[in-house]
Amino acid sequence: MRFLARRVAQALLTIGFIVIVNFVLFRAMPGSPERILARNPNVSPAAIQQTRERWGIDKPLIPEQLVAYLVATAQGDLGFSFSSRGRPVTEVIAGRLGPTLLLFGLGEVIAIVVGLGLGAYTGWRRGGPVDLVGNGVSLVLYSMPYFLLGMILLLVFASTLHWLPTFGMTTLGRTYDSALAYLGDLAAHLVLPVATVALGLIGQYSILMRSSIIETLNDEYITTARAKGIPSGRILRAHALPNALLPAVSLIAINLGYVVAGAITVEVVFNWPGLGTLTIEALSARDYPVLQGVFLALSISVVLANLFADLIYGRLDPRVRS
Amino acid sequence: MILTLFAVLALIPDLLVGALQTAVSATGGRLQPPTVQHLLGTDEIGRDMLNLTVHGTRVSMLIGLLATAITVFLGGVIGVVAGFVGGRTDAILARITDFFLVLPTFVLALILAPIIADVIGTGSVFLGVRTTLVVIVIVVGITSWASTARIIRAQTLSLKERPFVDRARVIGAGPTHIMVRHILPNVVNLIVANAVLVFAGAVLTETTLSFVGLGDPFQPSWGQILNAAEEIGAPSLGAWWYFVPAGACIVLVVFAFTLVGTALDDLLNPRRRSRR
Numbered sequence: 001m002r003f004l005a006r007r008v009a010q011a012l013l014t015i016g017f018i019v020i021v022n023f024v025l026f027r028a029m030p031g032s033p034e035r036i037l038a039r040n041p042n043v044s045p046a047a048i049q050q051t052r053e054r055w056g057i058d059k060p061l062i063p064e065q066l067v068a069y070l071v072a073t074a075q076g077d078l079g080f081s082f083s084s085r086g087r088p089v090t091e092v093i094a095g096r097l098g099p100t101l102l103l104f105g106l107g108e109v110i111a112i113v114v115g116l117g118l119g120a121y122t123g124w125r126r127g128g129p130v131d132l133v134g135n136g137v138s139l140v141l142y143s144m145p146y147f148l149l150g151m152i153l154l155l156v157f158a159s160t161l162h163w164l165p166t167f168g169m170t171t172l173g174r175t176y177d178s179a180l181a182y183l184g185d186l187a188a189h190l191v192l193p194v195a196t197v198a199l200g201l202i203g204q205y206s207i208l209m210r211s212s213i214i215e216t217l218n219d220e221y222i223t224t225a226r227a228k229g230i231p232s233g234r235i236l237r238a239h240a241l242p243n244a245l246l247p248a249v250s251l252i253a254i255n256l257g258y259v260v261a262g263a264i265t266v267e268v269v270f271n272w273p274g275l276g277t278l279t280i281e282a283l284s285a286r287d288y289p290v291l292q293g294v295f296l297a298l299s300i301s302v303v304l305a306n307l308f309a310d311l312i313y314g315r316l317d318p319r320v321r322s
Numbered sequence: 323m324i325l326t327l328f329a330v331l332a333l334i335p336d337l338l339v340g341a342l343q344t345a346v347s348a349t350g351g352r353l354q355p356p357t358v359q360h361l362l363g364t365d366e367i368g369r370d371m372l373n374l375t376v377h378g379t380r381v382s383m384l385i386g387l388l389a390t391a392i393t394v395f396l397g398g399v400i401g402v403v404a405g406f407v408g409g410r411t412d413a414i415l416a417r418i419t420d421f422f423l424v425l426p427t428f429v430l431a432l433i434l435a436p437i438i439a440d441v442i443g444t445g446s447v448f449l450g451v452r453t454t455l456v457v458i459v460i461v462v463g464i465t466s467w468a469s470t471a472r473i474i475r476a477q478t479l480s481l482k483e484r485p486f487v488d489r490a491r492v493i494g495a496g497p498t499h500i501m502v503r504h505i506l507p508n509v510v511n512l513i514v515a516n517a518v519l520v521f522a523g524a525v526l527t528e529t530t531l532s533f534v535g536l537g538d539p540f541q542p543s544w545g546q547i548l549n550a551a552e553e554i555g556a557p558s559l560g561a562w563w564y565f566v567p568a569g570a571c572i573v574l575v576v577f578a579f580t581l582v583g584t585a586l587d588d589l590l591n592p593r594r595r596s597r598r
Binding site: 014017018021025139140142143144145147148151152154155158159160254256257258260261264265268269279280283284286288291292294295298299302303306 | 420421423424425426427428429430432433434436437522526529530533534535536548551552556557558559560562565566569572573576577580581
């Protein structure tokens with residue numbers, strides 16, 4: 001229980017820190033919100049005055065502006081997007097969340113199952129043919145930026161072989177007879193992006209799991225189990241795997257931050273209408289509120305995922321709780 | 323082998339393929355597949371892709387090198403100070419380090435890049451490098467020092483307890499003197515091993531940042547070439563020669579540096595050595 005409380009407190013502290021970093025960046029930004037609005041001749045003086053009051057710009061930076069910012073953020077008010085006609089940032093981000101979750105949820109699940117499985121097998125049969133090939137491929141995949149992998153898949157399967165569509169989430173302008181036809185089209189568009197995400201992650205996860213299982217196999221209790229005459233398949237399943245999975249769980253969570261980076265670029269390659277393309281659009285339009293909103297949303301989800309992994313870890317391994 | 327090849331490409335691109343081609347000095351037709359004159363084909367304005375890719379080597383390597391220098395410097399200083407001074411300083415620095423480890427630093431880099439670019443301005447040239455690229459160097463440096471700091475801190479903690487540090491203190495050496503003259507030489511090998519891995523990461527980050535449009539079209543790195551390829555839709559057009567060579571270069575460099583870095587790490591990092 002105290003373990004739980006401590007971890008939750010730590011996560012909250014980190015989130016608080018992120019919000020403050022966001023506030024500082026917001027101030028470091030060239031041009032305060034009101035100055036950017038003032039540049040636009042169509043904005044009425046009343047609207048500018050309203051913005052000034054909203055952010056307390058005529059008041060001191062600390063504490064008034066900070067407090068105003070914290071209160072607004074806590075209420076889910078992240079400001080207004082510069083580029084999409086002043087829609088609230090929260091609304092803009094929420095609209096892009098679904099496709100990203102679909103893409104990365106699927107990719108991550110496939111990668112965890114296949115990557116951990118491959119890693120466990122190659123570590124178990126170290127030096128075997130699967131290990132040599134698998135480890136080589138994993139290392140190459142690990143050195144390859146996600147978007148490059150995506151571009152190559154796109155080149156091979158979409159523009160050369162014409163098996164799969166090249167961009168978007170569904171075919172443009174197509175109407176569907178039934179829900180099934182819609183799902184089929186969506187699935188065809190999903191294959192390549194999901195494959196890219198999954199392949200990129202499989203490289204990482206299998207390398208990680210391989211070294212973890214090799215390390216576990218050197219432990220004394222494995223030797224004991226062998227000495228007791230337990231069949232080797234059972235040693236792997238009942239003794240080695242559960243212990244080797246532990247570090248994998250926490251490393252997957254730690255790596256999530258890097259996965260996010262890959263996520264953004266994969267979406268760009270496939271024109272996937274998710275948070276990644278939103279980020280890049282916001283970047284090229286210098287739409288700072290949206291960028292910061294995305295940063296906040298992604299950081300908080302990474303922190304929460306880490307917290308979640310810590311809690312699972314604590315449940316699986318009582319030693320870390322003390 | 324691979325590394326020597328790329329070092330040569332980075333050092334003398336002009337001798338190998340001539341000066342960097344521009345829209346004006348382009349020698350080929352638009353988006354041609356590979357021919358004898360243009361071994362790797364041409365881009366959408368007729369520039370020779372071999373020329374661009376070889377010149378990209380220098381830019382990518384240079385950015386990687388500078389970013390690594392900043393990263394290792396920040397990580398080394400923060401790690402040594404946190405480990406040596408200890409107490410409250412250590413607690414605060416370790417918190418910040420953990421924070422940067424958890425954070426999706428790439429997204430932070432995306433926000434920082436335009437902000438820094440607006441502050442120092444773009445388009446001018448700084449030490450032979452265009453400021454757009456300086457921004458990338460700074461951003462990569464700021465966002466990737468945390469893992470170096472953590473490794474160096476752990477090593478400093480164990481060095482601090484060694485007798486020679488006590489001896490130095492008894493003679494009357496101040497903390498700064500001990501850190502620079504006694505701790506630093508002992509973590510240098512660790513820093514070198516880490517720097518090789520950091521370099522691989524820096525090349526990858528630079529590639530990704532350039533790919534999303536933060537690079538400089540006038541000094542194209544490999545990432546910038548990939549960005550240009552993506553913008554004209556090269557993968558959908560089947561123009562493989564546009565991005566496969568630059569992509570292969572990235573993979574080779576990162577792969578080679580990761581292998582070398584891991585090997586050095588195994589050799590020089592006492593924690594790893596004891597495990598085998």
